Amino acid sequence: MHMADALISPAVGGAMLAVTAGMAAYSAKKISGDMDEKKIPLMGVMGAFVFAAQMINFTIPATGSSGHLGGGMLLAILLGPYAGFLTMASILLIQALFFGDGGLLAYGCNVFNLGFYTCFIAYPLIYKWFTHRGLTSKNIFWGATISALIALQLGAFSVVLETLASGRTELPFASFVLLMQPIHLAIGLVEGLVTAAVVAFVWKARPEVLEKAAAGEAMGNISIKKVLTGLVVAVVIVGGALSWFASSSPDGLEWSMERIAGTAELEAPAGIHQALSDLQSKTAFMPDYGFKASEEEIVEAAAAEEAAGTWPAVDAGTSVAGLVGGALTLIMAALIGYVISLSKKKGSRAAA
Amino acid sequence: MSHHKVEVSNLHFSYPDGHQAIRGMSFTIFHGESVGVIGANGAGKSTLLMLLMGILFPDSGEILVGDTRLTKKTLPMIRQRLGMVFQDPDDQLFMTTVGDDVAFGPRNYQLDEAEVESRVIEALTQVGIPHLKDRAPFKLSGGEKRAAAIATVLSMRPDILIMDEPTSFLDPQSRRRVMGLLKSFEHTKIITSHDLDMVLETCRRVIVIKDGLVAADGPAGEILKNQPLLDGCGLEMPLSLQSCPNCGASKYEVE
Amino acid sequence: MNDALHNIRIWDDLARRQNAVNNLHPLVKLLTTIFYLIVVVSFGRYEISSLLPLIFYPVVIFSLAELPLGEVLKRIAWAMPFVIGIGIFNPVFDHQTVELLGFTISRGWLTFISILIKCVLTVAAGILLVATTGMERLGAALRMIRVPRVFVLQLLLTYRYISVLGNELARMLRAYSLRAPGQKGIKREAWGSLTGSLLLRSFDRAQRVYAAMCLRGFAGEYNSGAMAKIGAGDLGFLAGWSTFFIMARLYDWPLWLGSLLTGVF
Known part of the structure; x- marks a missing residue:
């Protein structure tokens, strides 16, 4: 569920990068402030551990298929939220650079989706709630499982919002959600169960590791105020993304409204729709990426797109020109590459 | 020259779980000596090294390096003079290139970059791997890793070298090469190992540890020949001192 | 892997x-x-x-x-x-x-x-x-673009130890598969113990790495050349x-x- 560069717009990528950079800077300050330099090598090695652990195939009982570990929740539990967040961020950076898993522009989105929810939402609010009365196998099991599950659901939902706000796909909101959430319910369940099993093992074998993590440092006293600030930030971002989406794609929301109205006999779609279109007109300063418009708006939308120049190939002549020119461009690029490597080879032969 | 001396007196240490690892150790190591510290698994060798390096602090007793008592306050100064080579080079080579690793210590002591550079070259040349400077640690062979780990310590110009199992995991030729290196150093050396043939060759003096106490302390040749003592401490005579299984003749005469 | x-x-x-x-x-x-x-x-x-x-x-x-x-x-x-x-x-x-x-x-x-x-x-x-x-x-x-030292040092350490822990895991998986012929992945009973053992070993390694860093004068600052x-x-x-x-x-x-x-x- 790594977001890819190809699916986002510069605005979404940039905004998410800025948000996560802020969180990372705050976390880094928190760690250096506590003079907890002992944590740095621990974070480094744990990052490598999660990398390795992601390669393990966990057989899912009674299905014959297998799942993998993401590791965000495990890092939060073992290192605390700040160190966990930074460690997750470095894992994702290495994945983006070396494996093409998520890109550099989508990096902010990925850190947010996989690091923020685990470390700053699920860990303090869910895992801590389960384990605040003391660590027992049962508390660890439910705390780790449920927090990993919920964190991944939130992350998957973020993927939906970020993609739609970027306006690169035609997927309607509701079907995208229906596609993403159930898949990540399954993935999250495996994630949660593996996390729980590992934490339980560590707790039995070396309880001091967990106790040290839970006591001596900042995460023990994460204040409600900070959590609330974090939540407000998240709500603003999510809200911004939603309204953005609403402004550029009324159709997607309409579609999901119909579904809800149809199945649950909701009698107030008109009111909601009114509110949404009000919201839309208020946020209309955002660029309309031209999601497929509803029936009567097609002509209008097409005209608007033409005017905005987003769709140049309406008449056949320009489209042919575009095709020919595109092909030529590619041929030229290939030629240049070929010539350079040829001269390189000659050069090295001459040198040798 | 007394400042290269290491003096341990009446050292006690127990772990938080109550295990008494060191129960009253005393010895003095003088300038230029090479001392092998041997003992069975769990005898307290590693704990002793950690106490010497100030990674752990004793419950009672004291450690003097030169004339300075090892305390939290004197630690930075003392660590500059003691260089420790870890058993697993992967623990010691934590940077992305060998050169950066060797430079890590000097940079932490705020030397200027030109001095750092010359120390890196010097240390790598001393262990014979100047060509590996820009290599990533994971590209090295076991012997090269060991040499690089030693270089990371040499670049800090320590007075005293402490080595934990310097020949473990090495093939015979790499082991030979490391032993040659050890013999070439003029530093005061403290070497722990189960490789008693290596100890016999590189150390003049041996301290045997058993159950957190010094069981014996004397010239290497004498102690490593003392079969009852070694048996009692969970060790055995170096192969080179054992009699030939066929004819019973001893191959190596030590006074 | x-x-x-x-x-x-x-x-x-x-x-x-x-x-x-x-x-x-x-x-x-x-x-x-x-x-x-x-x-x-x-x-x-x-x-x-x-x-x-x-x-x-x-x-x-x-x-x-x-x-x-x-x-x-x-x-x-x-x-x-x-x-x-x-x-x-x-x-x-x-x-x-x-x-x-x-x-x-x-x-x-x-x-x-x-x-x-x-x-x-x-x-x-x-x-x-x-x-x-x-x-x-x-x-x-x-x-150079002012990313905090903590993060950069930690990033480099993670990068460095991927191969070390990767090899360690590869050995564990080999040992597992030799005693579990025909199994494709790790079965449920071993999820926690296999991953957890690797985790504890990594934990110990982190402590040794920290010691190695301290012995060479590390005090929380990362000095790149x-x-x-x-x-x-x-x-x-x-x-x-x-x-x-x-x-x-x-x-x-x-x-x-x-x-x-x-x-x-």
């Missing part, structure tokens, strides 16, 4: 060679790459022809740095599935048609193609950055490519070229 380790080594080796691109200042390459990515993703869904000139950048860098084509393509292919998975819904949901060379195709396919092209370009640019720069020089570049200065050539690289990207963004060259040619014929 070994595949993943192999991948990291490949890019690391490539980045250590000496050539015109590798010797450029890492910060310049980082900034150029980021600017390139912004330009690529800023294109709208229906712009395909104008997106194409941007392929010149990866092709030129790729050829100058003499990278192995197969490895780069493999990396790109690896990144495709998720993008295809999301993009494939475009043709499903956008049925409006356009006419192209007498054929009628739906706009959804066009937007799908646009996403695929972007995926290839962005992944290629990222791979080229690592393969010509290497992790430690990227770390230094991150320091002096960084080379940015030279005129580096600035020229950045300025040249930036100009190219901006021009490619502003004008639809292929369309212009095509109109010229189709006008002639």
Whole structure:
């Protein structure tokens, strides 16, 4: 569920990068402030551990298929939220650079989706709630499982919002959600169960590791105020993304409204729709990426797109020109590459 | 020259779980000596090294390096003079290139970059791997890793070298090469190992540890020949001192 | 498993060679790459022809740095599935048609193609950055743009220990599979103990690494060496490519070229 560069717009990528950079800077300050330099090598090695652990195939009982570990929740539990967040961020950076898993522009989105929810939402609010009365196998099991599950659901939902706000796909909101959430319910369940099993093992074998993590440092006293600030930030971002989406794609929301109205006999779609279109007109300063418009708006939308120049190939002549020119461009690029490597080879032969 | 001396007196240490690892150790190591510290698994060798390096602090007793008592306050100064080579080079080579690793210590002591550079070259040349400077640690062979780990310590110009199992995991030729290196150093050396043939060759003096106490302390040749003592401490005579299984003749005469 | 380790080594080796691109200042390459990515993703869904000139950048860098084509393509292919998975819904949901060379195709396919092209370009640019720069020089570049020391040091440590822990895990998995013939993955009973054992070993290793760092004077500060200065050539690289990207963004060259040619014929 790594977001890819190809699916986002510069605005979404940039905004998410800025948000996560802020969180990372705050976390880094928190760690250096506590003079907890002992944590740095621990974070480094744990990052490598999660990398390795992601390669393990966990057989899912009674299905014959297998799942993998993401590791965000495990890092939060073992290192605390700040160190966990930074460690997750470095894992994702290495994945983006070396494996093409998520890109550099989508990096902010990925850190947010996989690091923020685990470390700053699920860990303090869910895992801590389960384990605040003391660590027992049962508390660890439910705390780790449920927090990993919920964190991944939130992350998957973020993927939906970020993609739609970027306006690169035609997927309607509701079907995208229906596609993403159930898949990540399954993935999250495996994630949660593996996390729980590992934490339980560590707790039995070396309880001091967990106790040290839970006591001596900042995460023990994460204040409600900070959590609330974090939540407000998240709500603003999510809200911004939603309204953005609403402004550029009324159709997607309409579609999901119909579904809800149809199945649950909701009698107030008109009111909601009114509110949404009000919201839309208020946020209309955002660029309309031209999601497929509803029936009567097609002509209008097409005209608007033409005017905005987003769709140049309406008449056949320009489209042919575009095709020919595109092909030529590619041929030229290939030629240049070929010539350079040829001269390189000659050069090295001459040198040798 | 007394400042290269290491003096341990009446050292006690127990772990938080109550295990008494060191129960009253005393010895003095003088300038230029090479001392092998041997003992069975769990005898307290590693704990002793950690106490010497100030990674752990004793419950009672004291450690003097030169004339300075090892305390939290004197630690930075003392660590500059003691260089420790870890058993697993992967623990010691934590940077992305060998050169950066060797430079890590000097940079932490705020030397200027030109001095750092010359120390890196010097240390790598001393262990014979100047060509590996820009290599990533994971590209090295076991012997090269060991040499690089030693270089990371040499670049800090320590007075005293402490080595934990310097020949473990090495093939015979790499082991030979490391032993040659050890013999070439003029530093005061403290070497722990189960490789008693290596100890016999590189150390003049041996301290045997058993159950957190010094069981014996004397010239290497004498102690490593003392079969009852070694048996009692969970060790055995170096192969080179054992009699030939066929004819019973001893191959190596030590006074 | 070994595949993943192999991948990291490949890019690391490539980045250590000496050539015109590798010797450029890492910060310049980082900034150029980021600017390139912004330009690529800023294109709208229906712009395909104008997106194409941007392929010149990866092709030129790729050829100058003499990278192995197969490895780069493999990396790109690896990144495709998720993008295809999301993009494939475009043709499903956008049925409006356009006419192209007498054929009628739906706009959804066009937007799908646009996403695929972007995926290839962005992944290629990222791979080229690592393969010509290497992790430690990227770390230094991150320091130059004021990324906190804690993060950079931690990032480099993670990178360093991936191969160590990867090998450790590979040994454990081998030992597991030798005693569990015919099993594809790790069964439920061993989830916690296998992963947990690796975790505890990693934990102990972290403590030894910390000790090793302290013994060499580490006190929370990470002192990277002096960084080379940015030279005129580096600035020229950045300025040249930036100009190219901006021009490619502003004008639809292929369309212009095509109109010229189709006008002639």
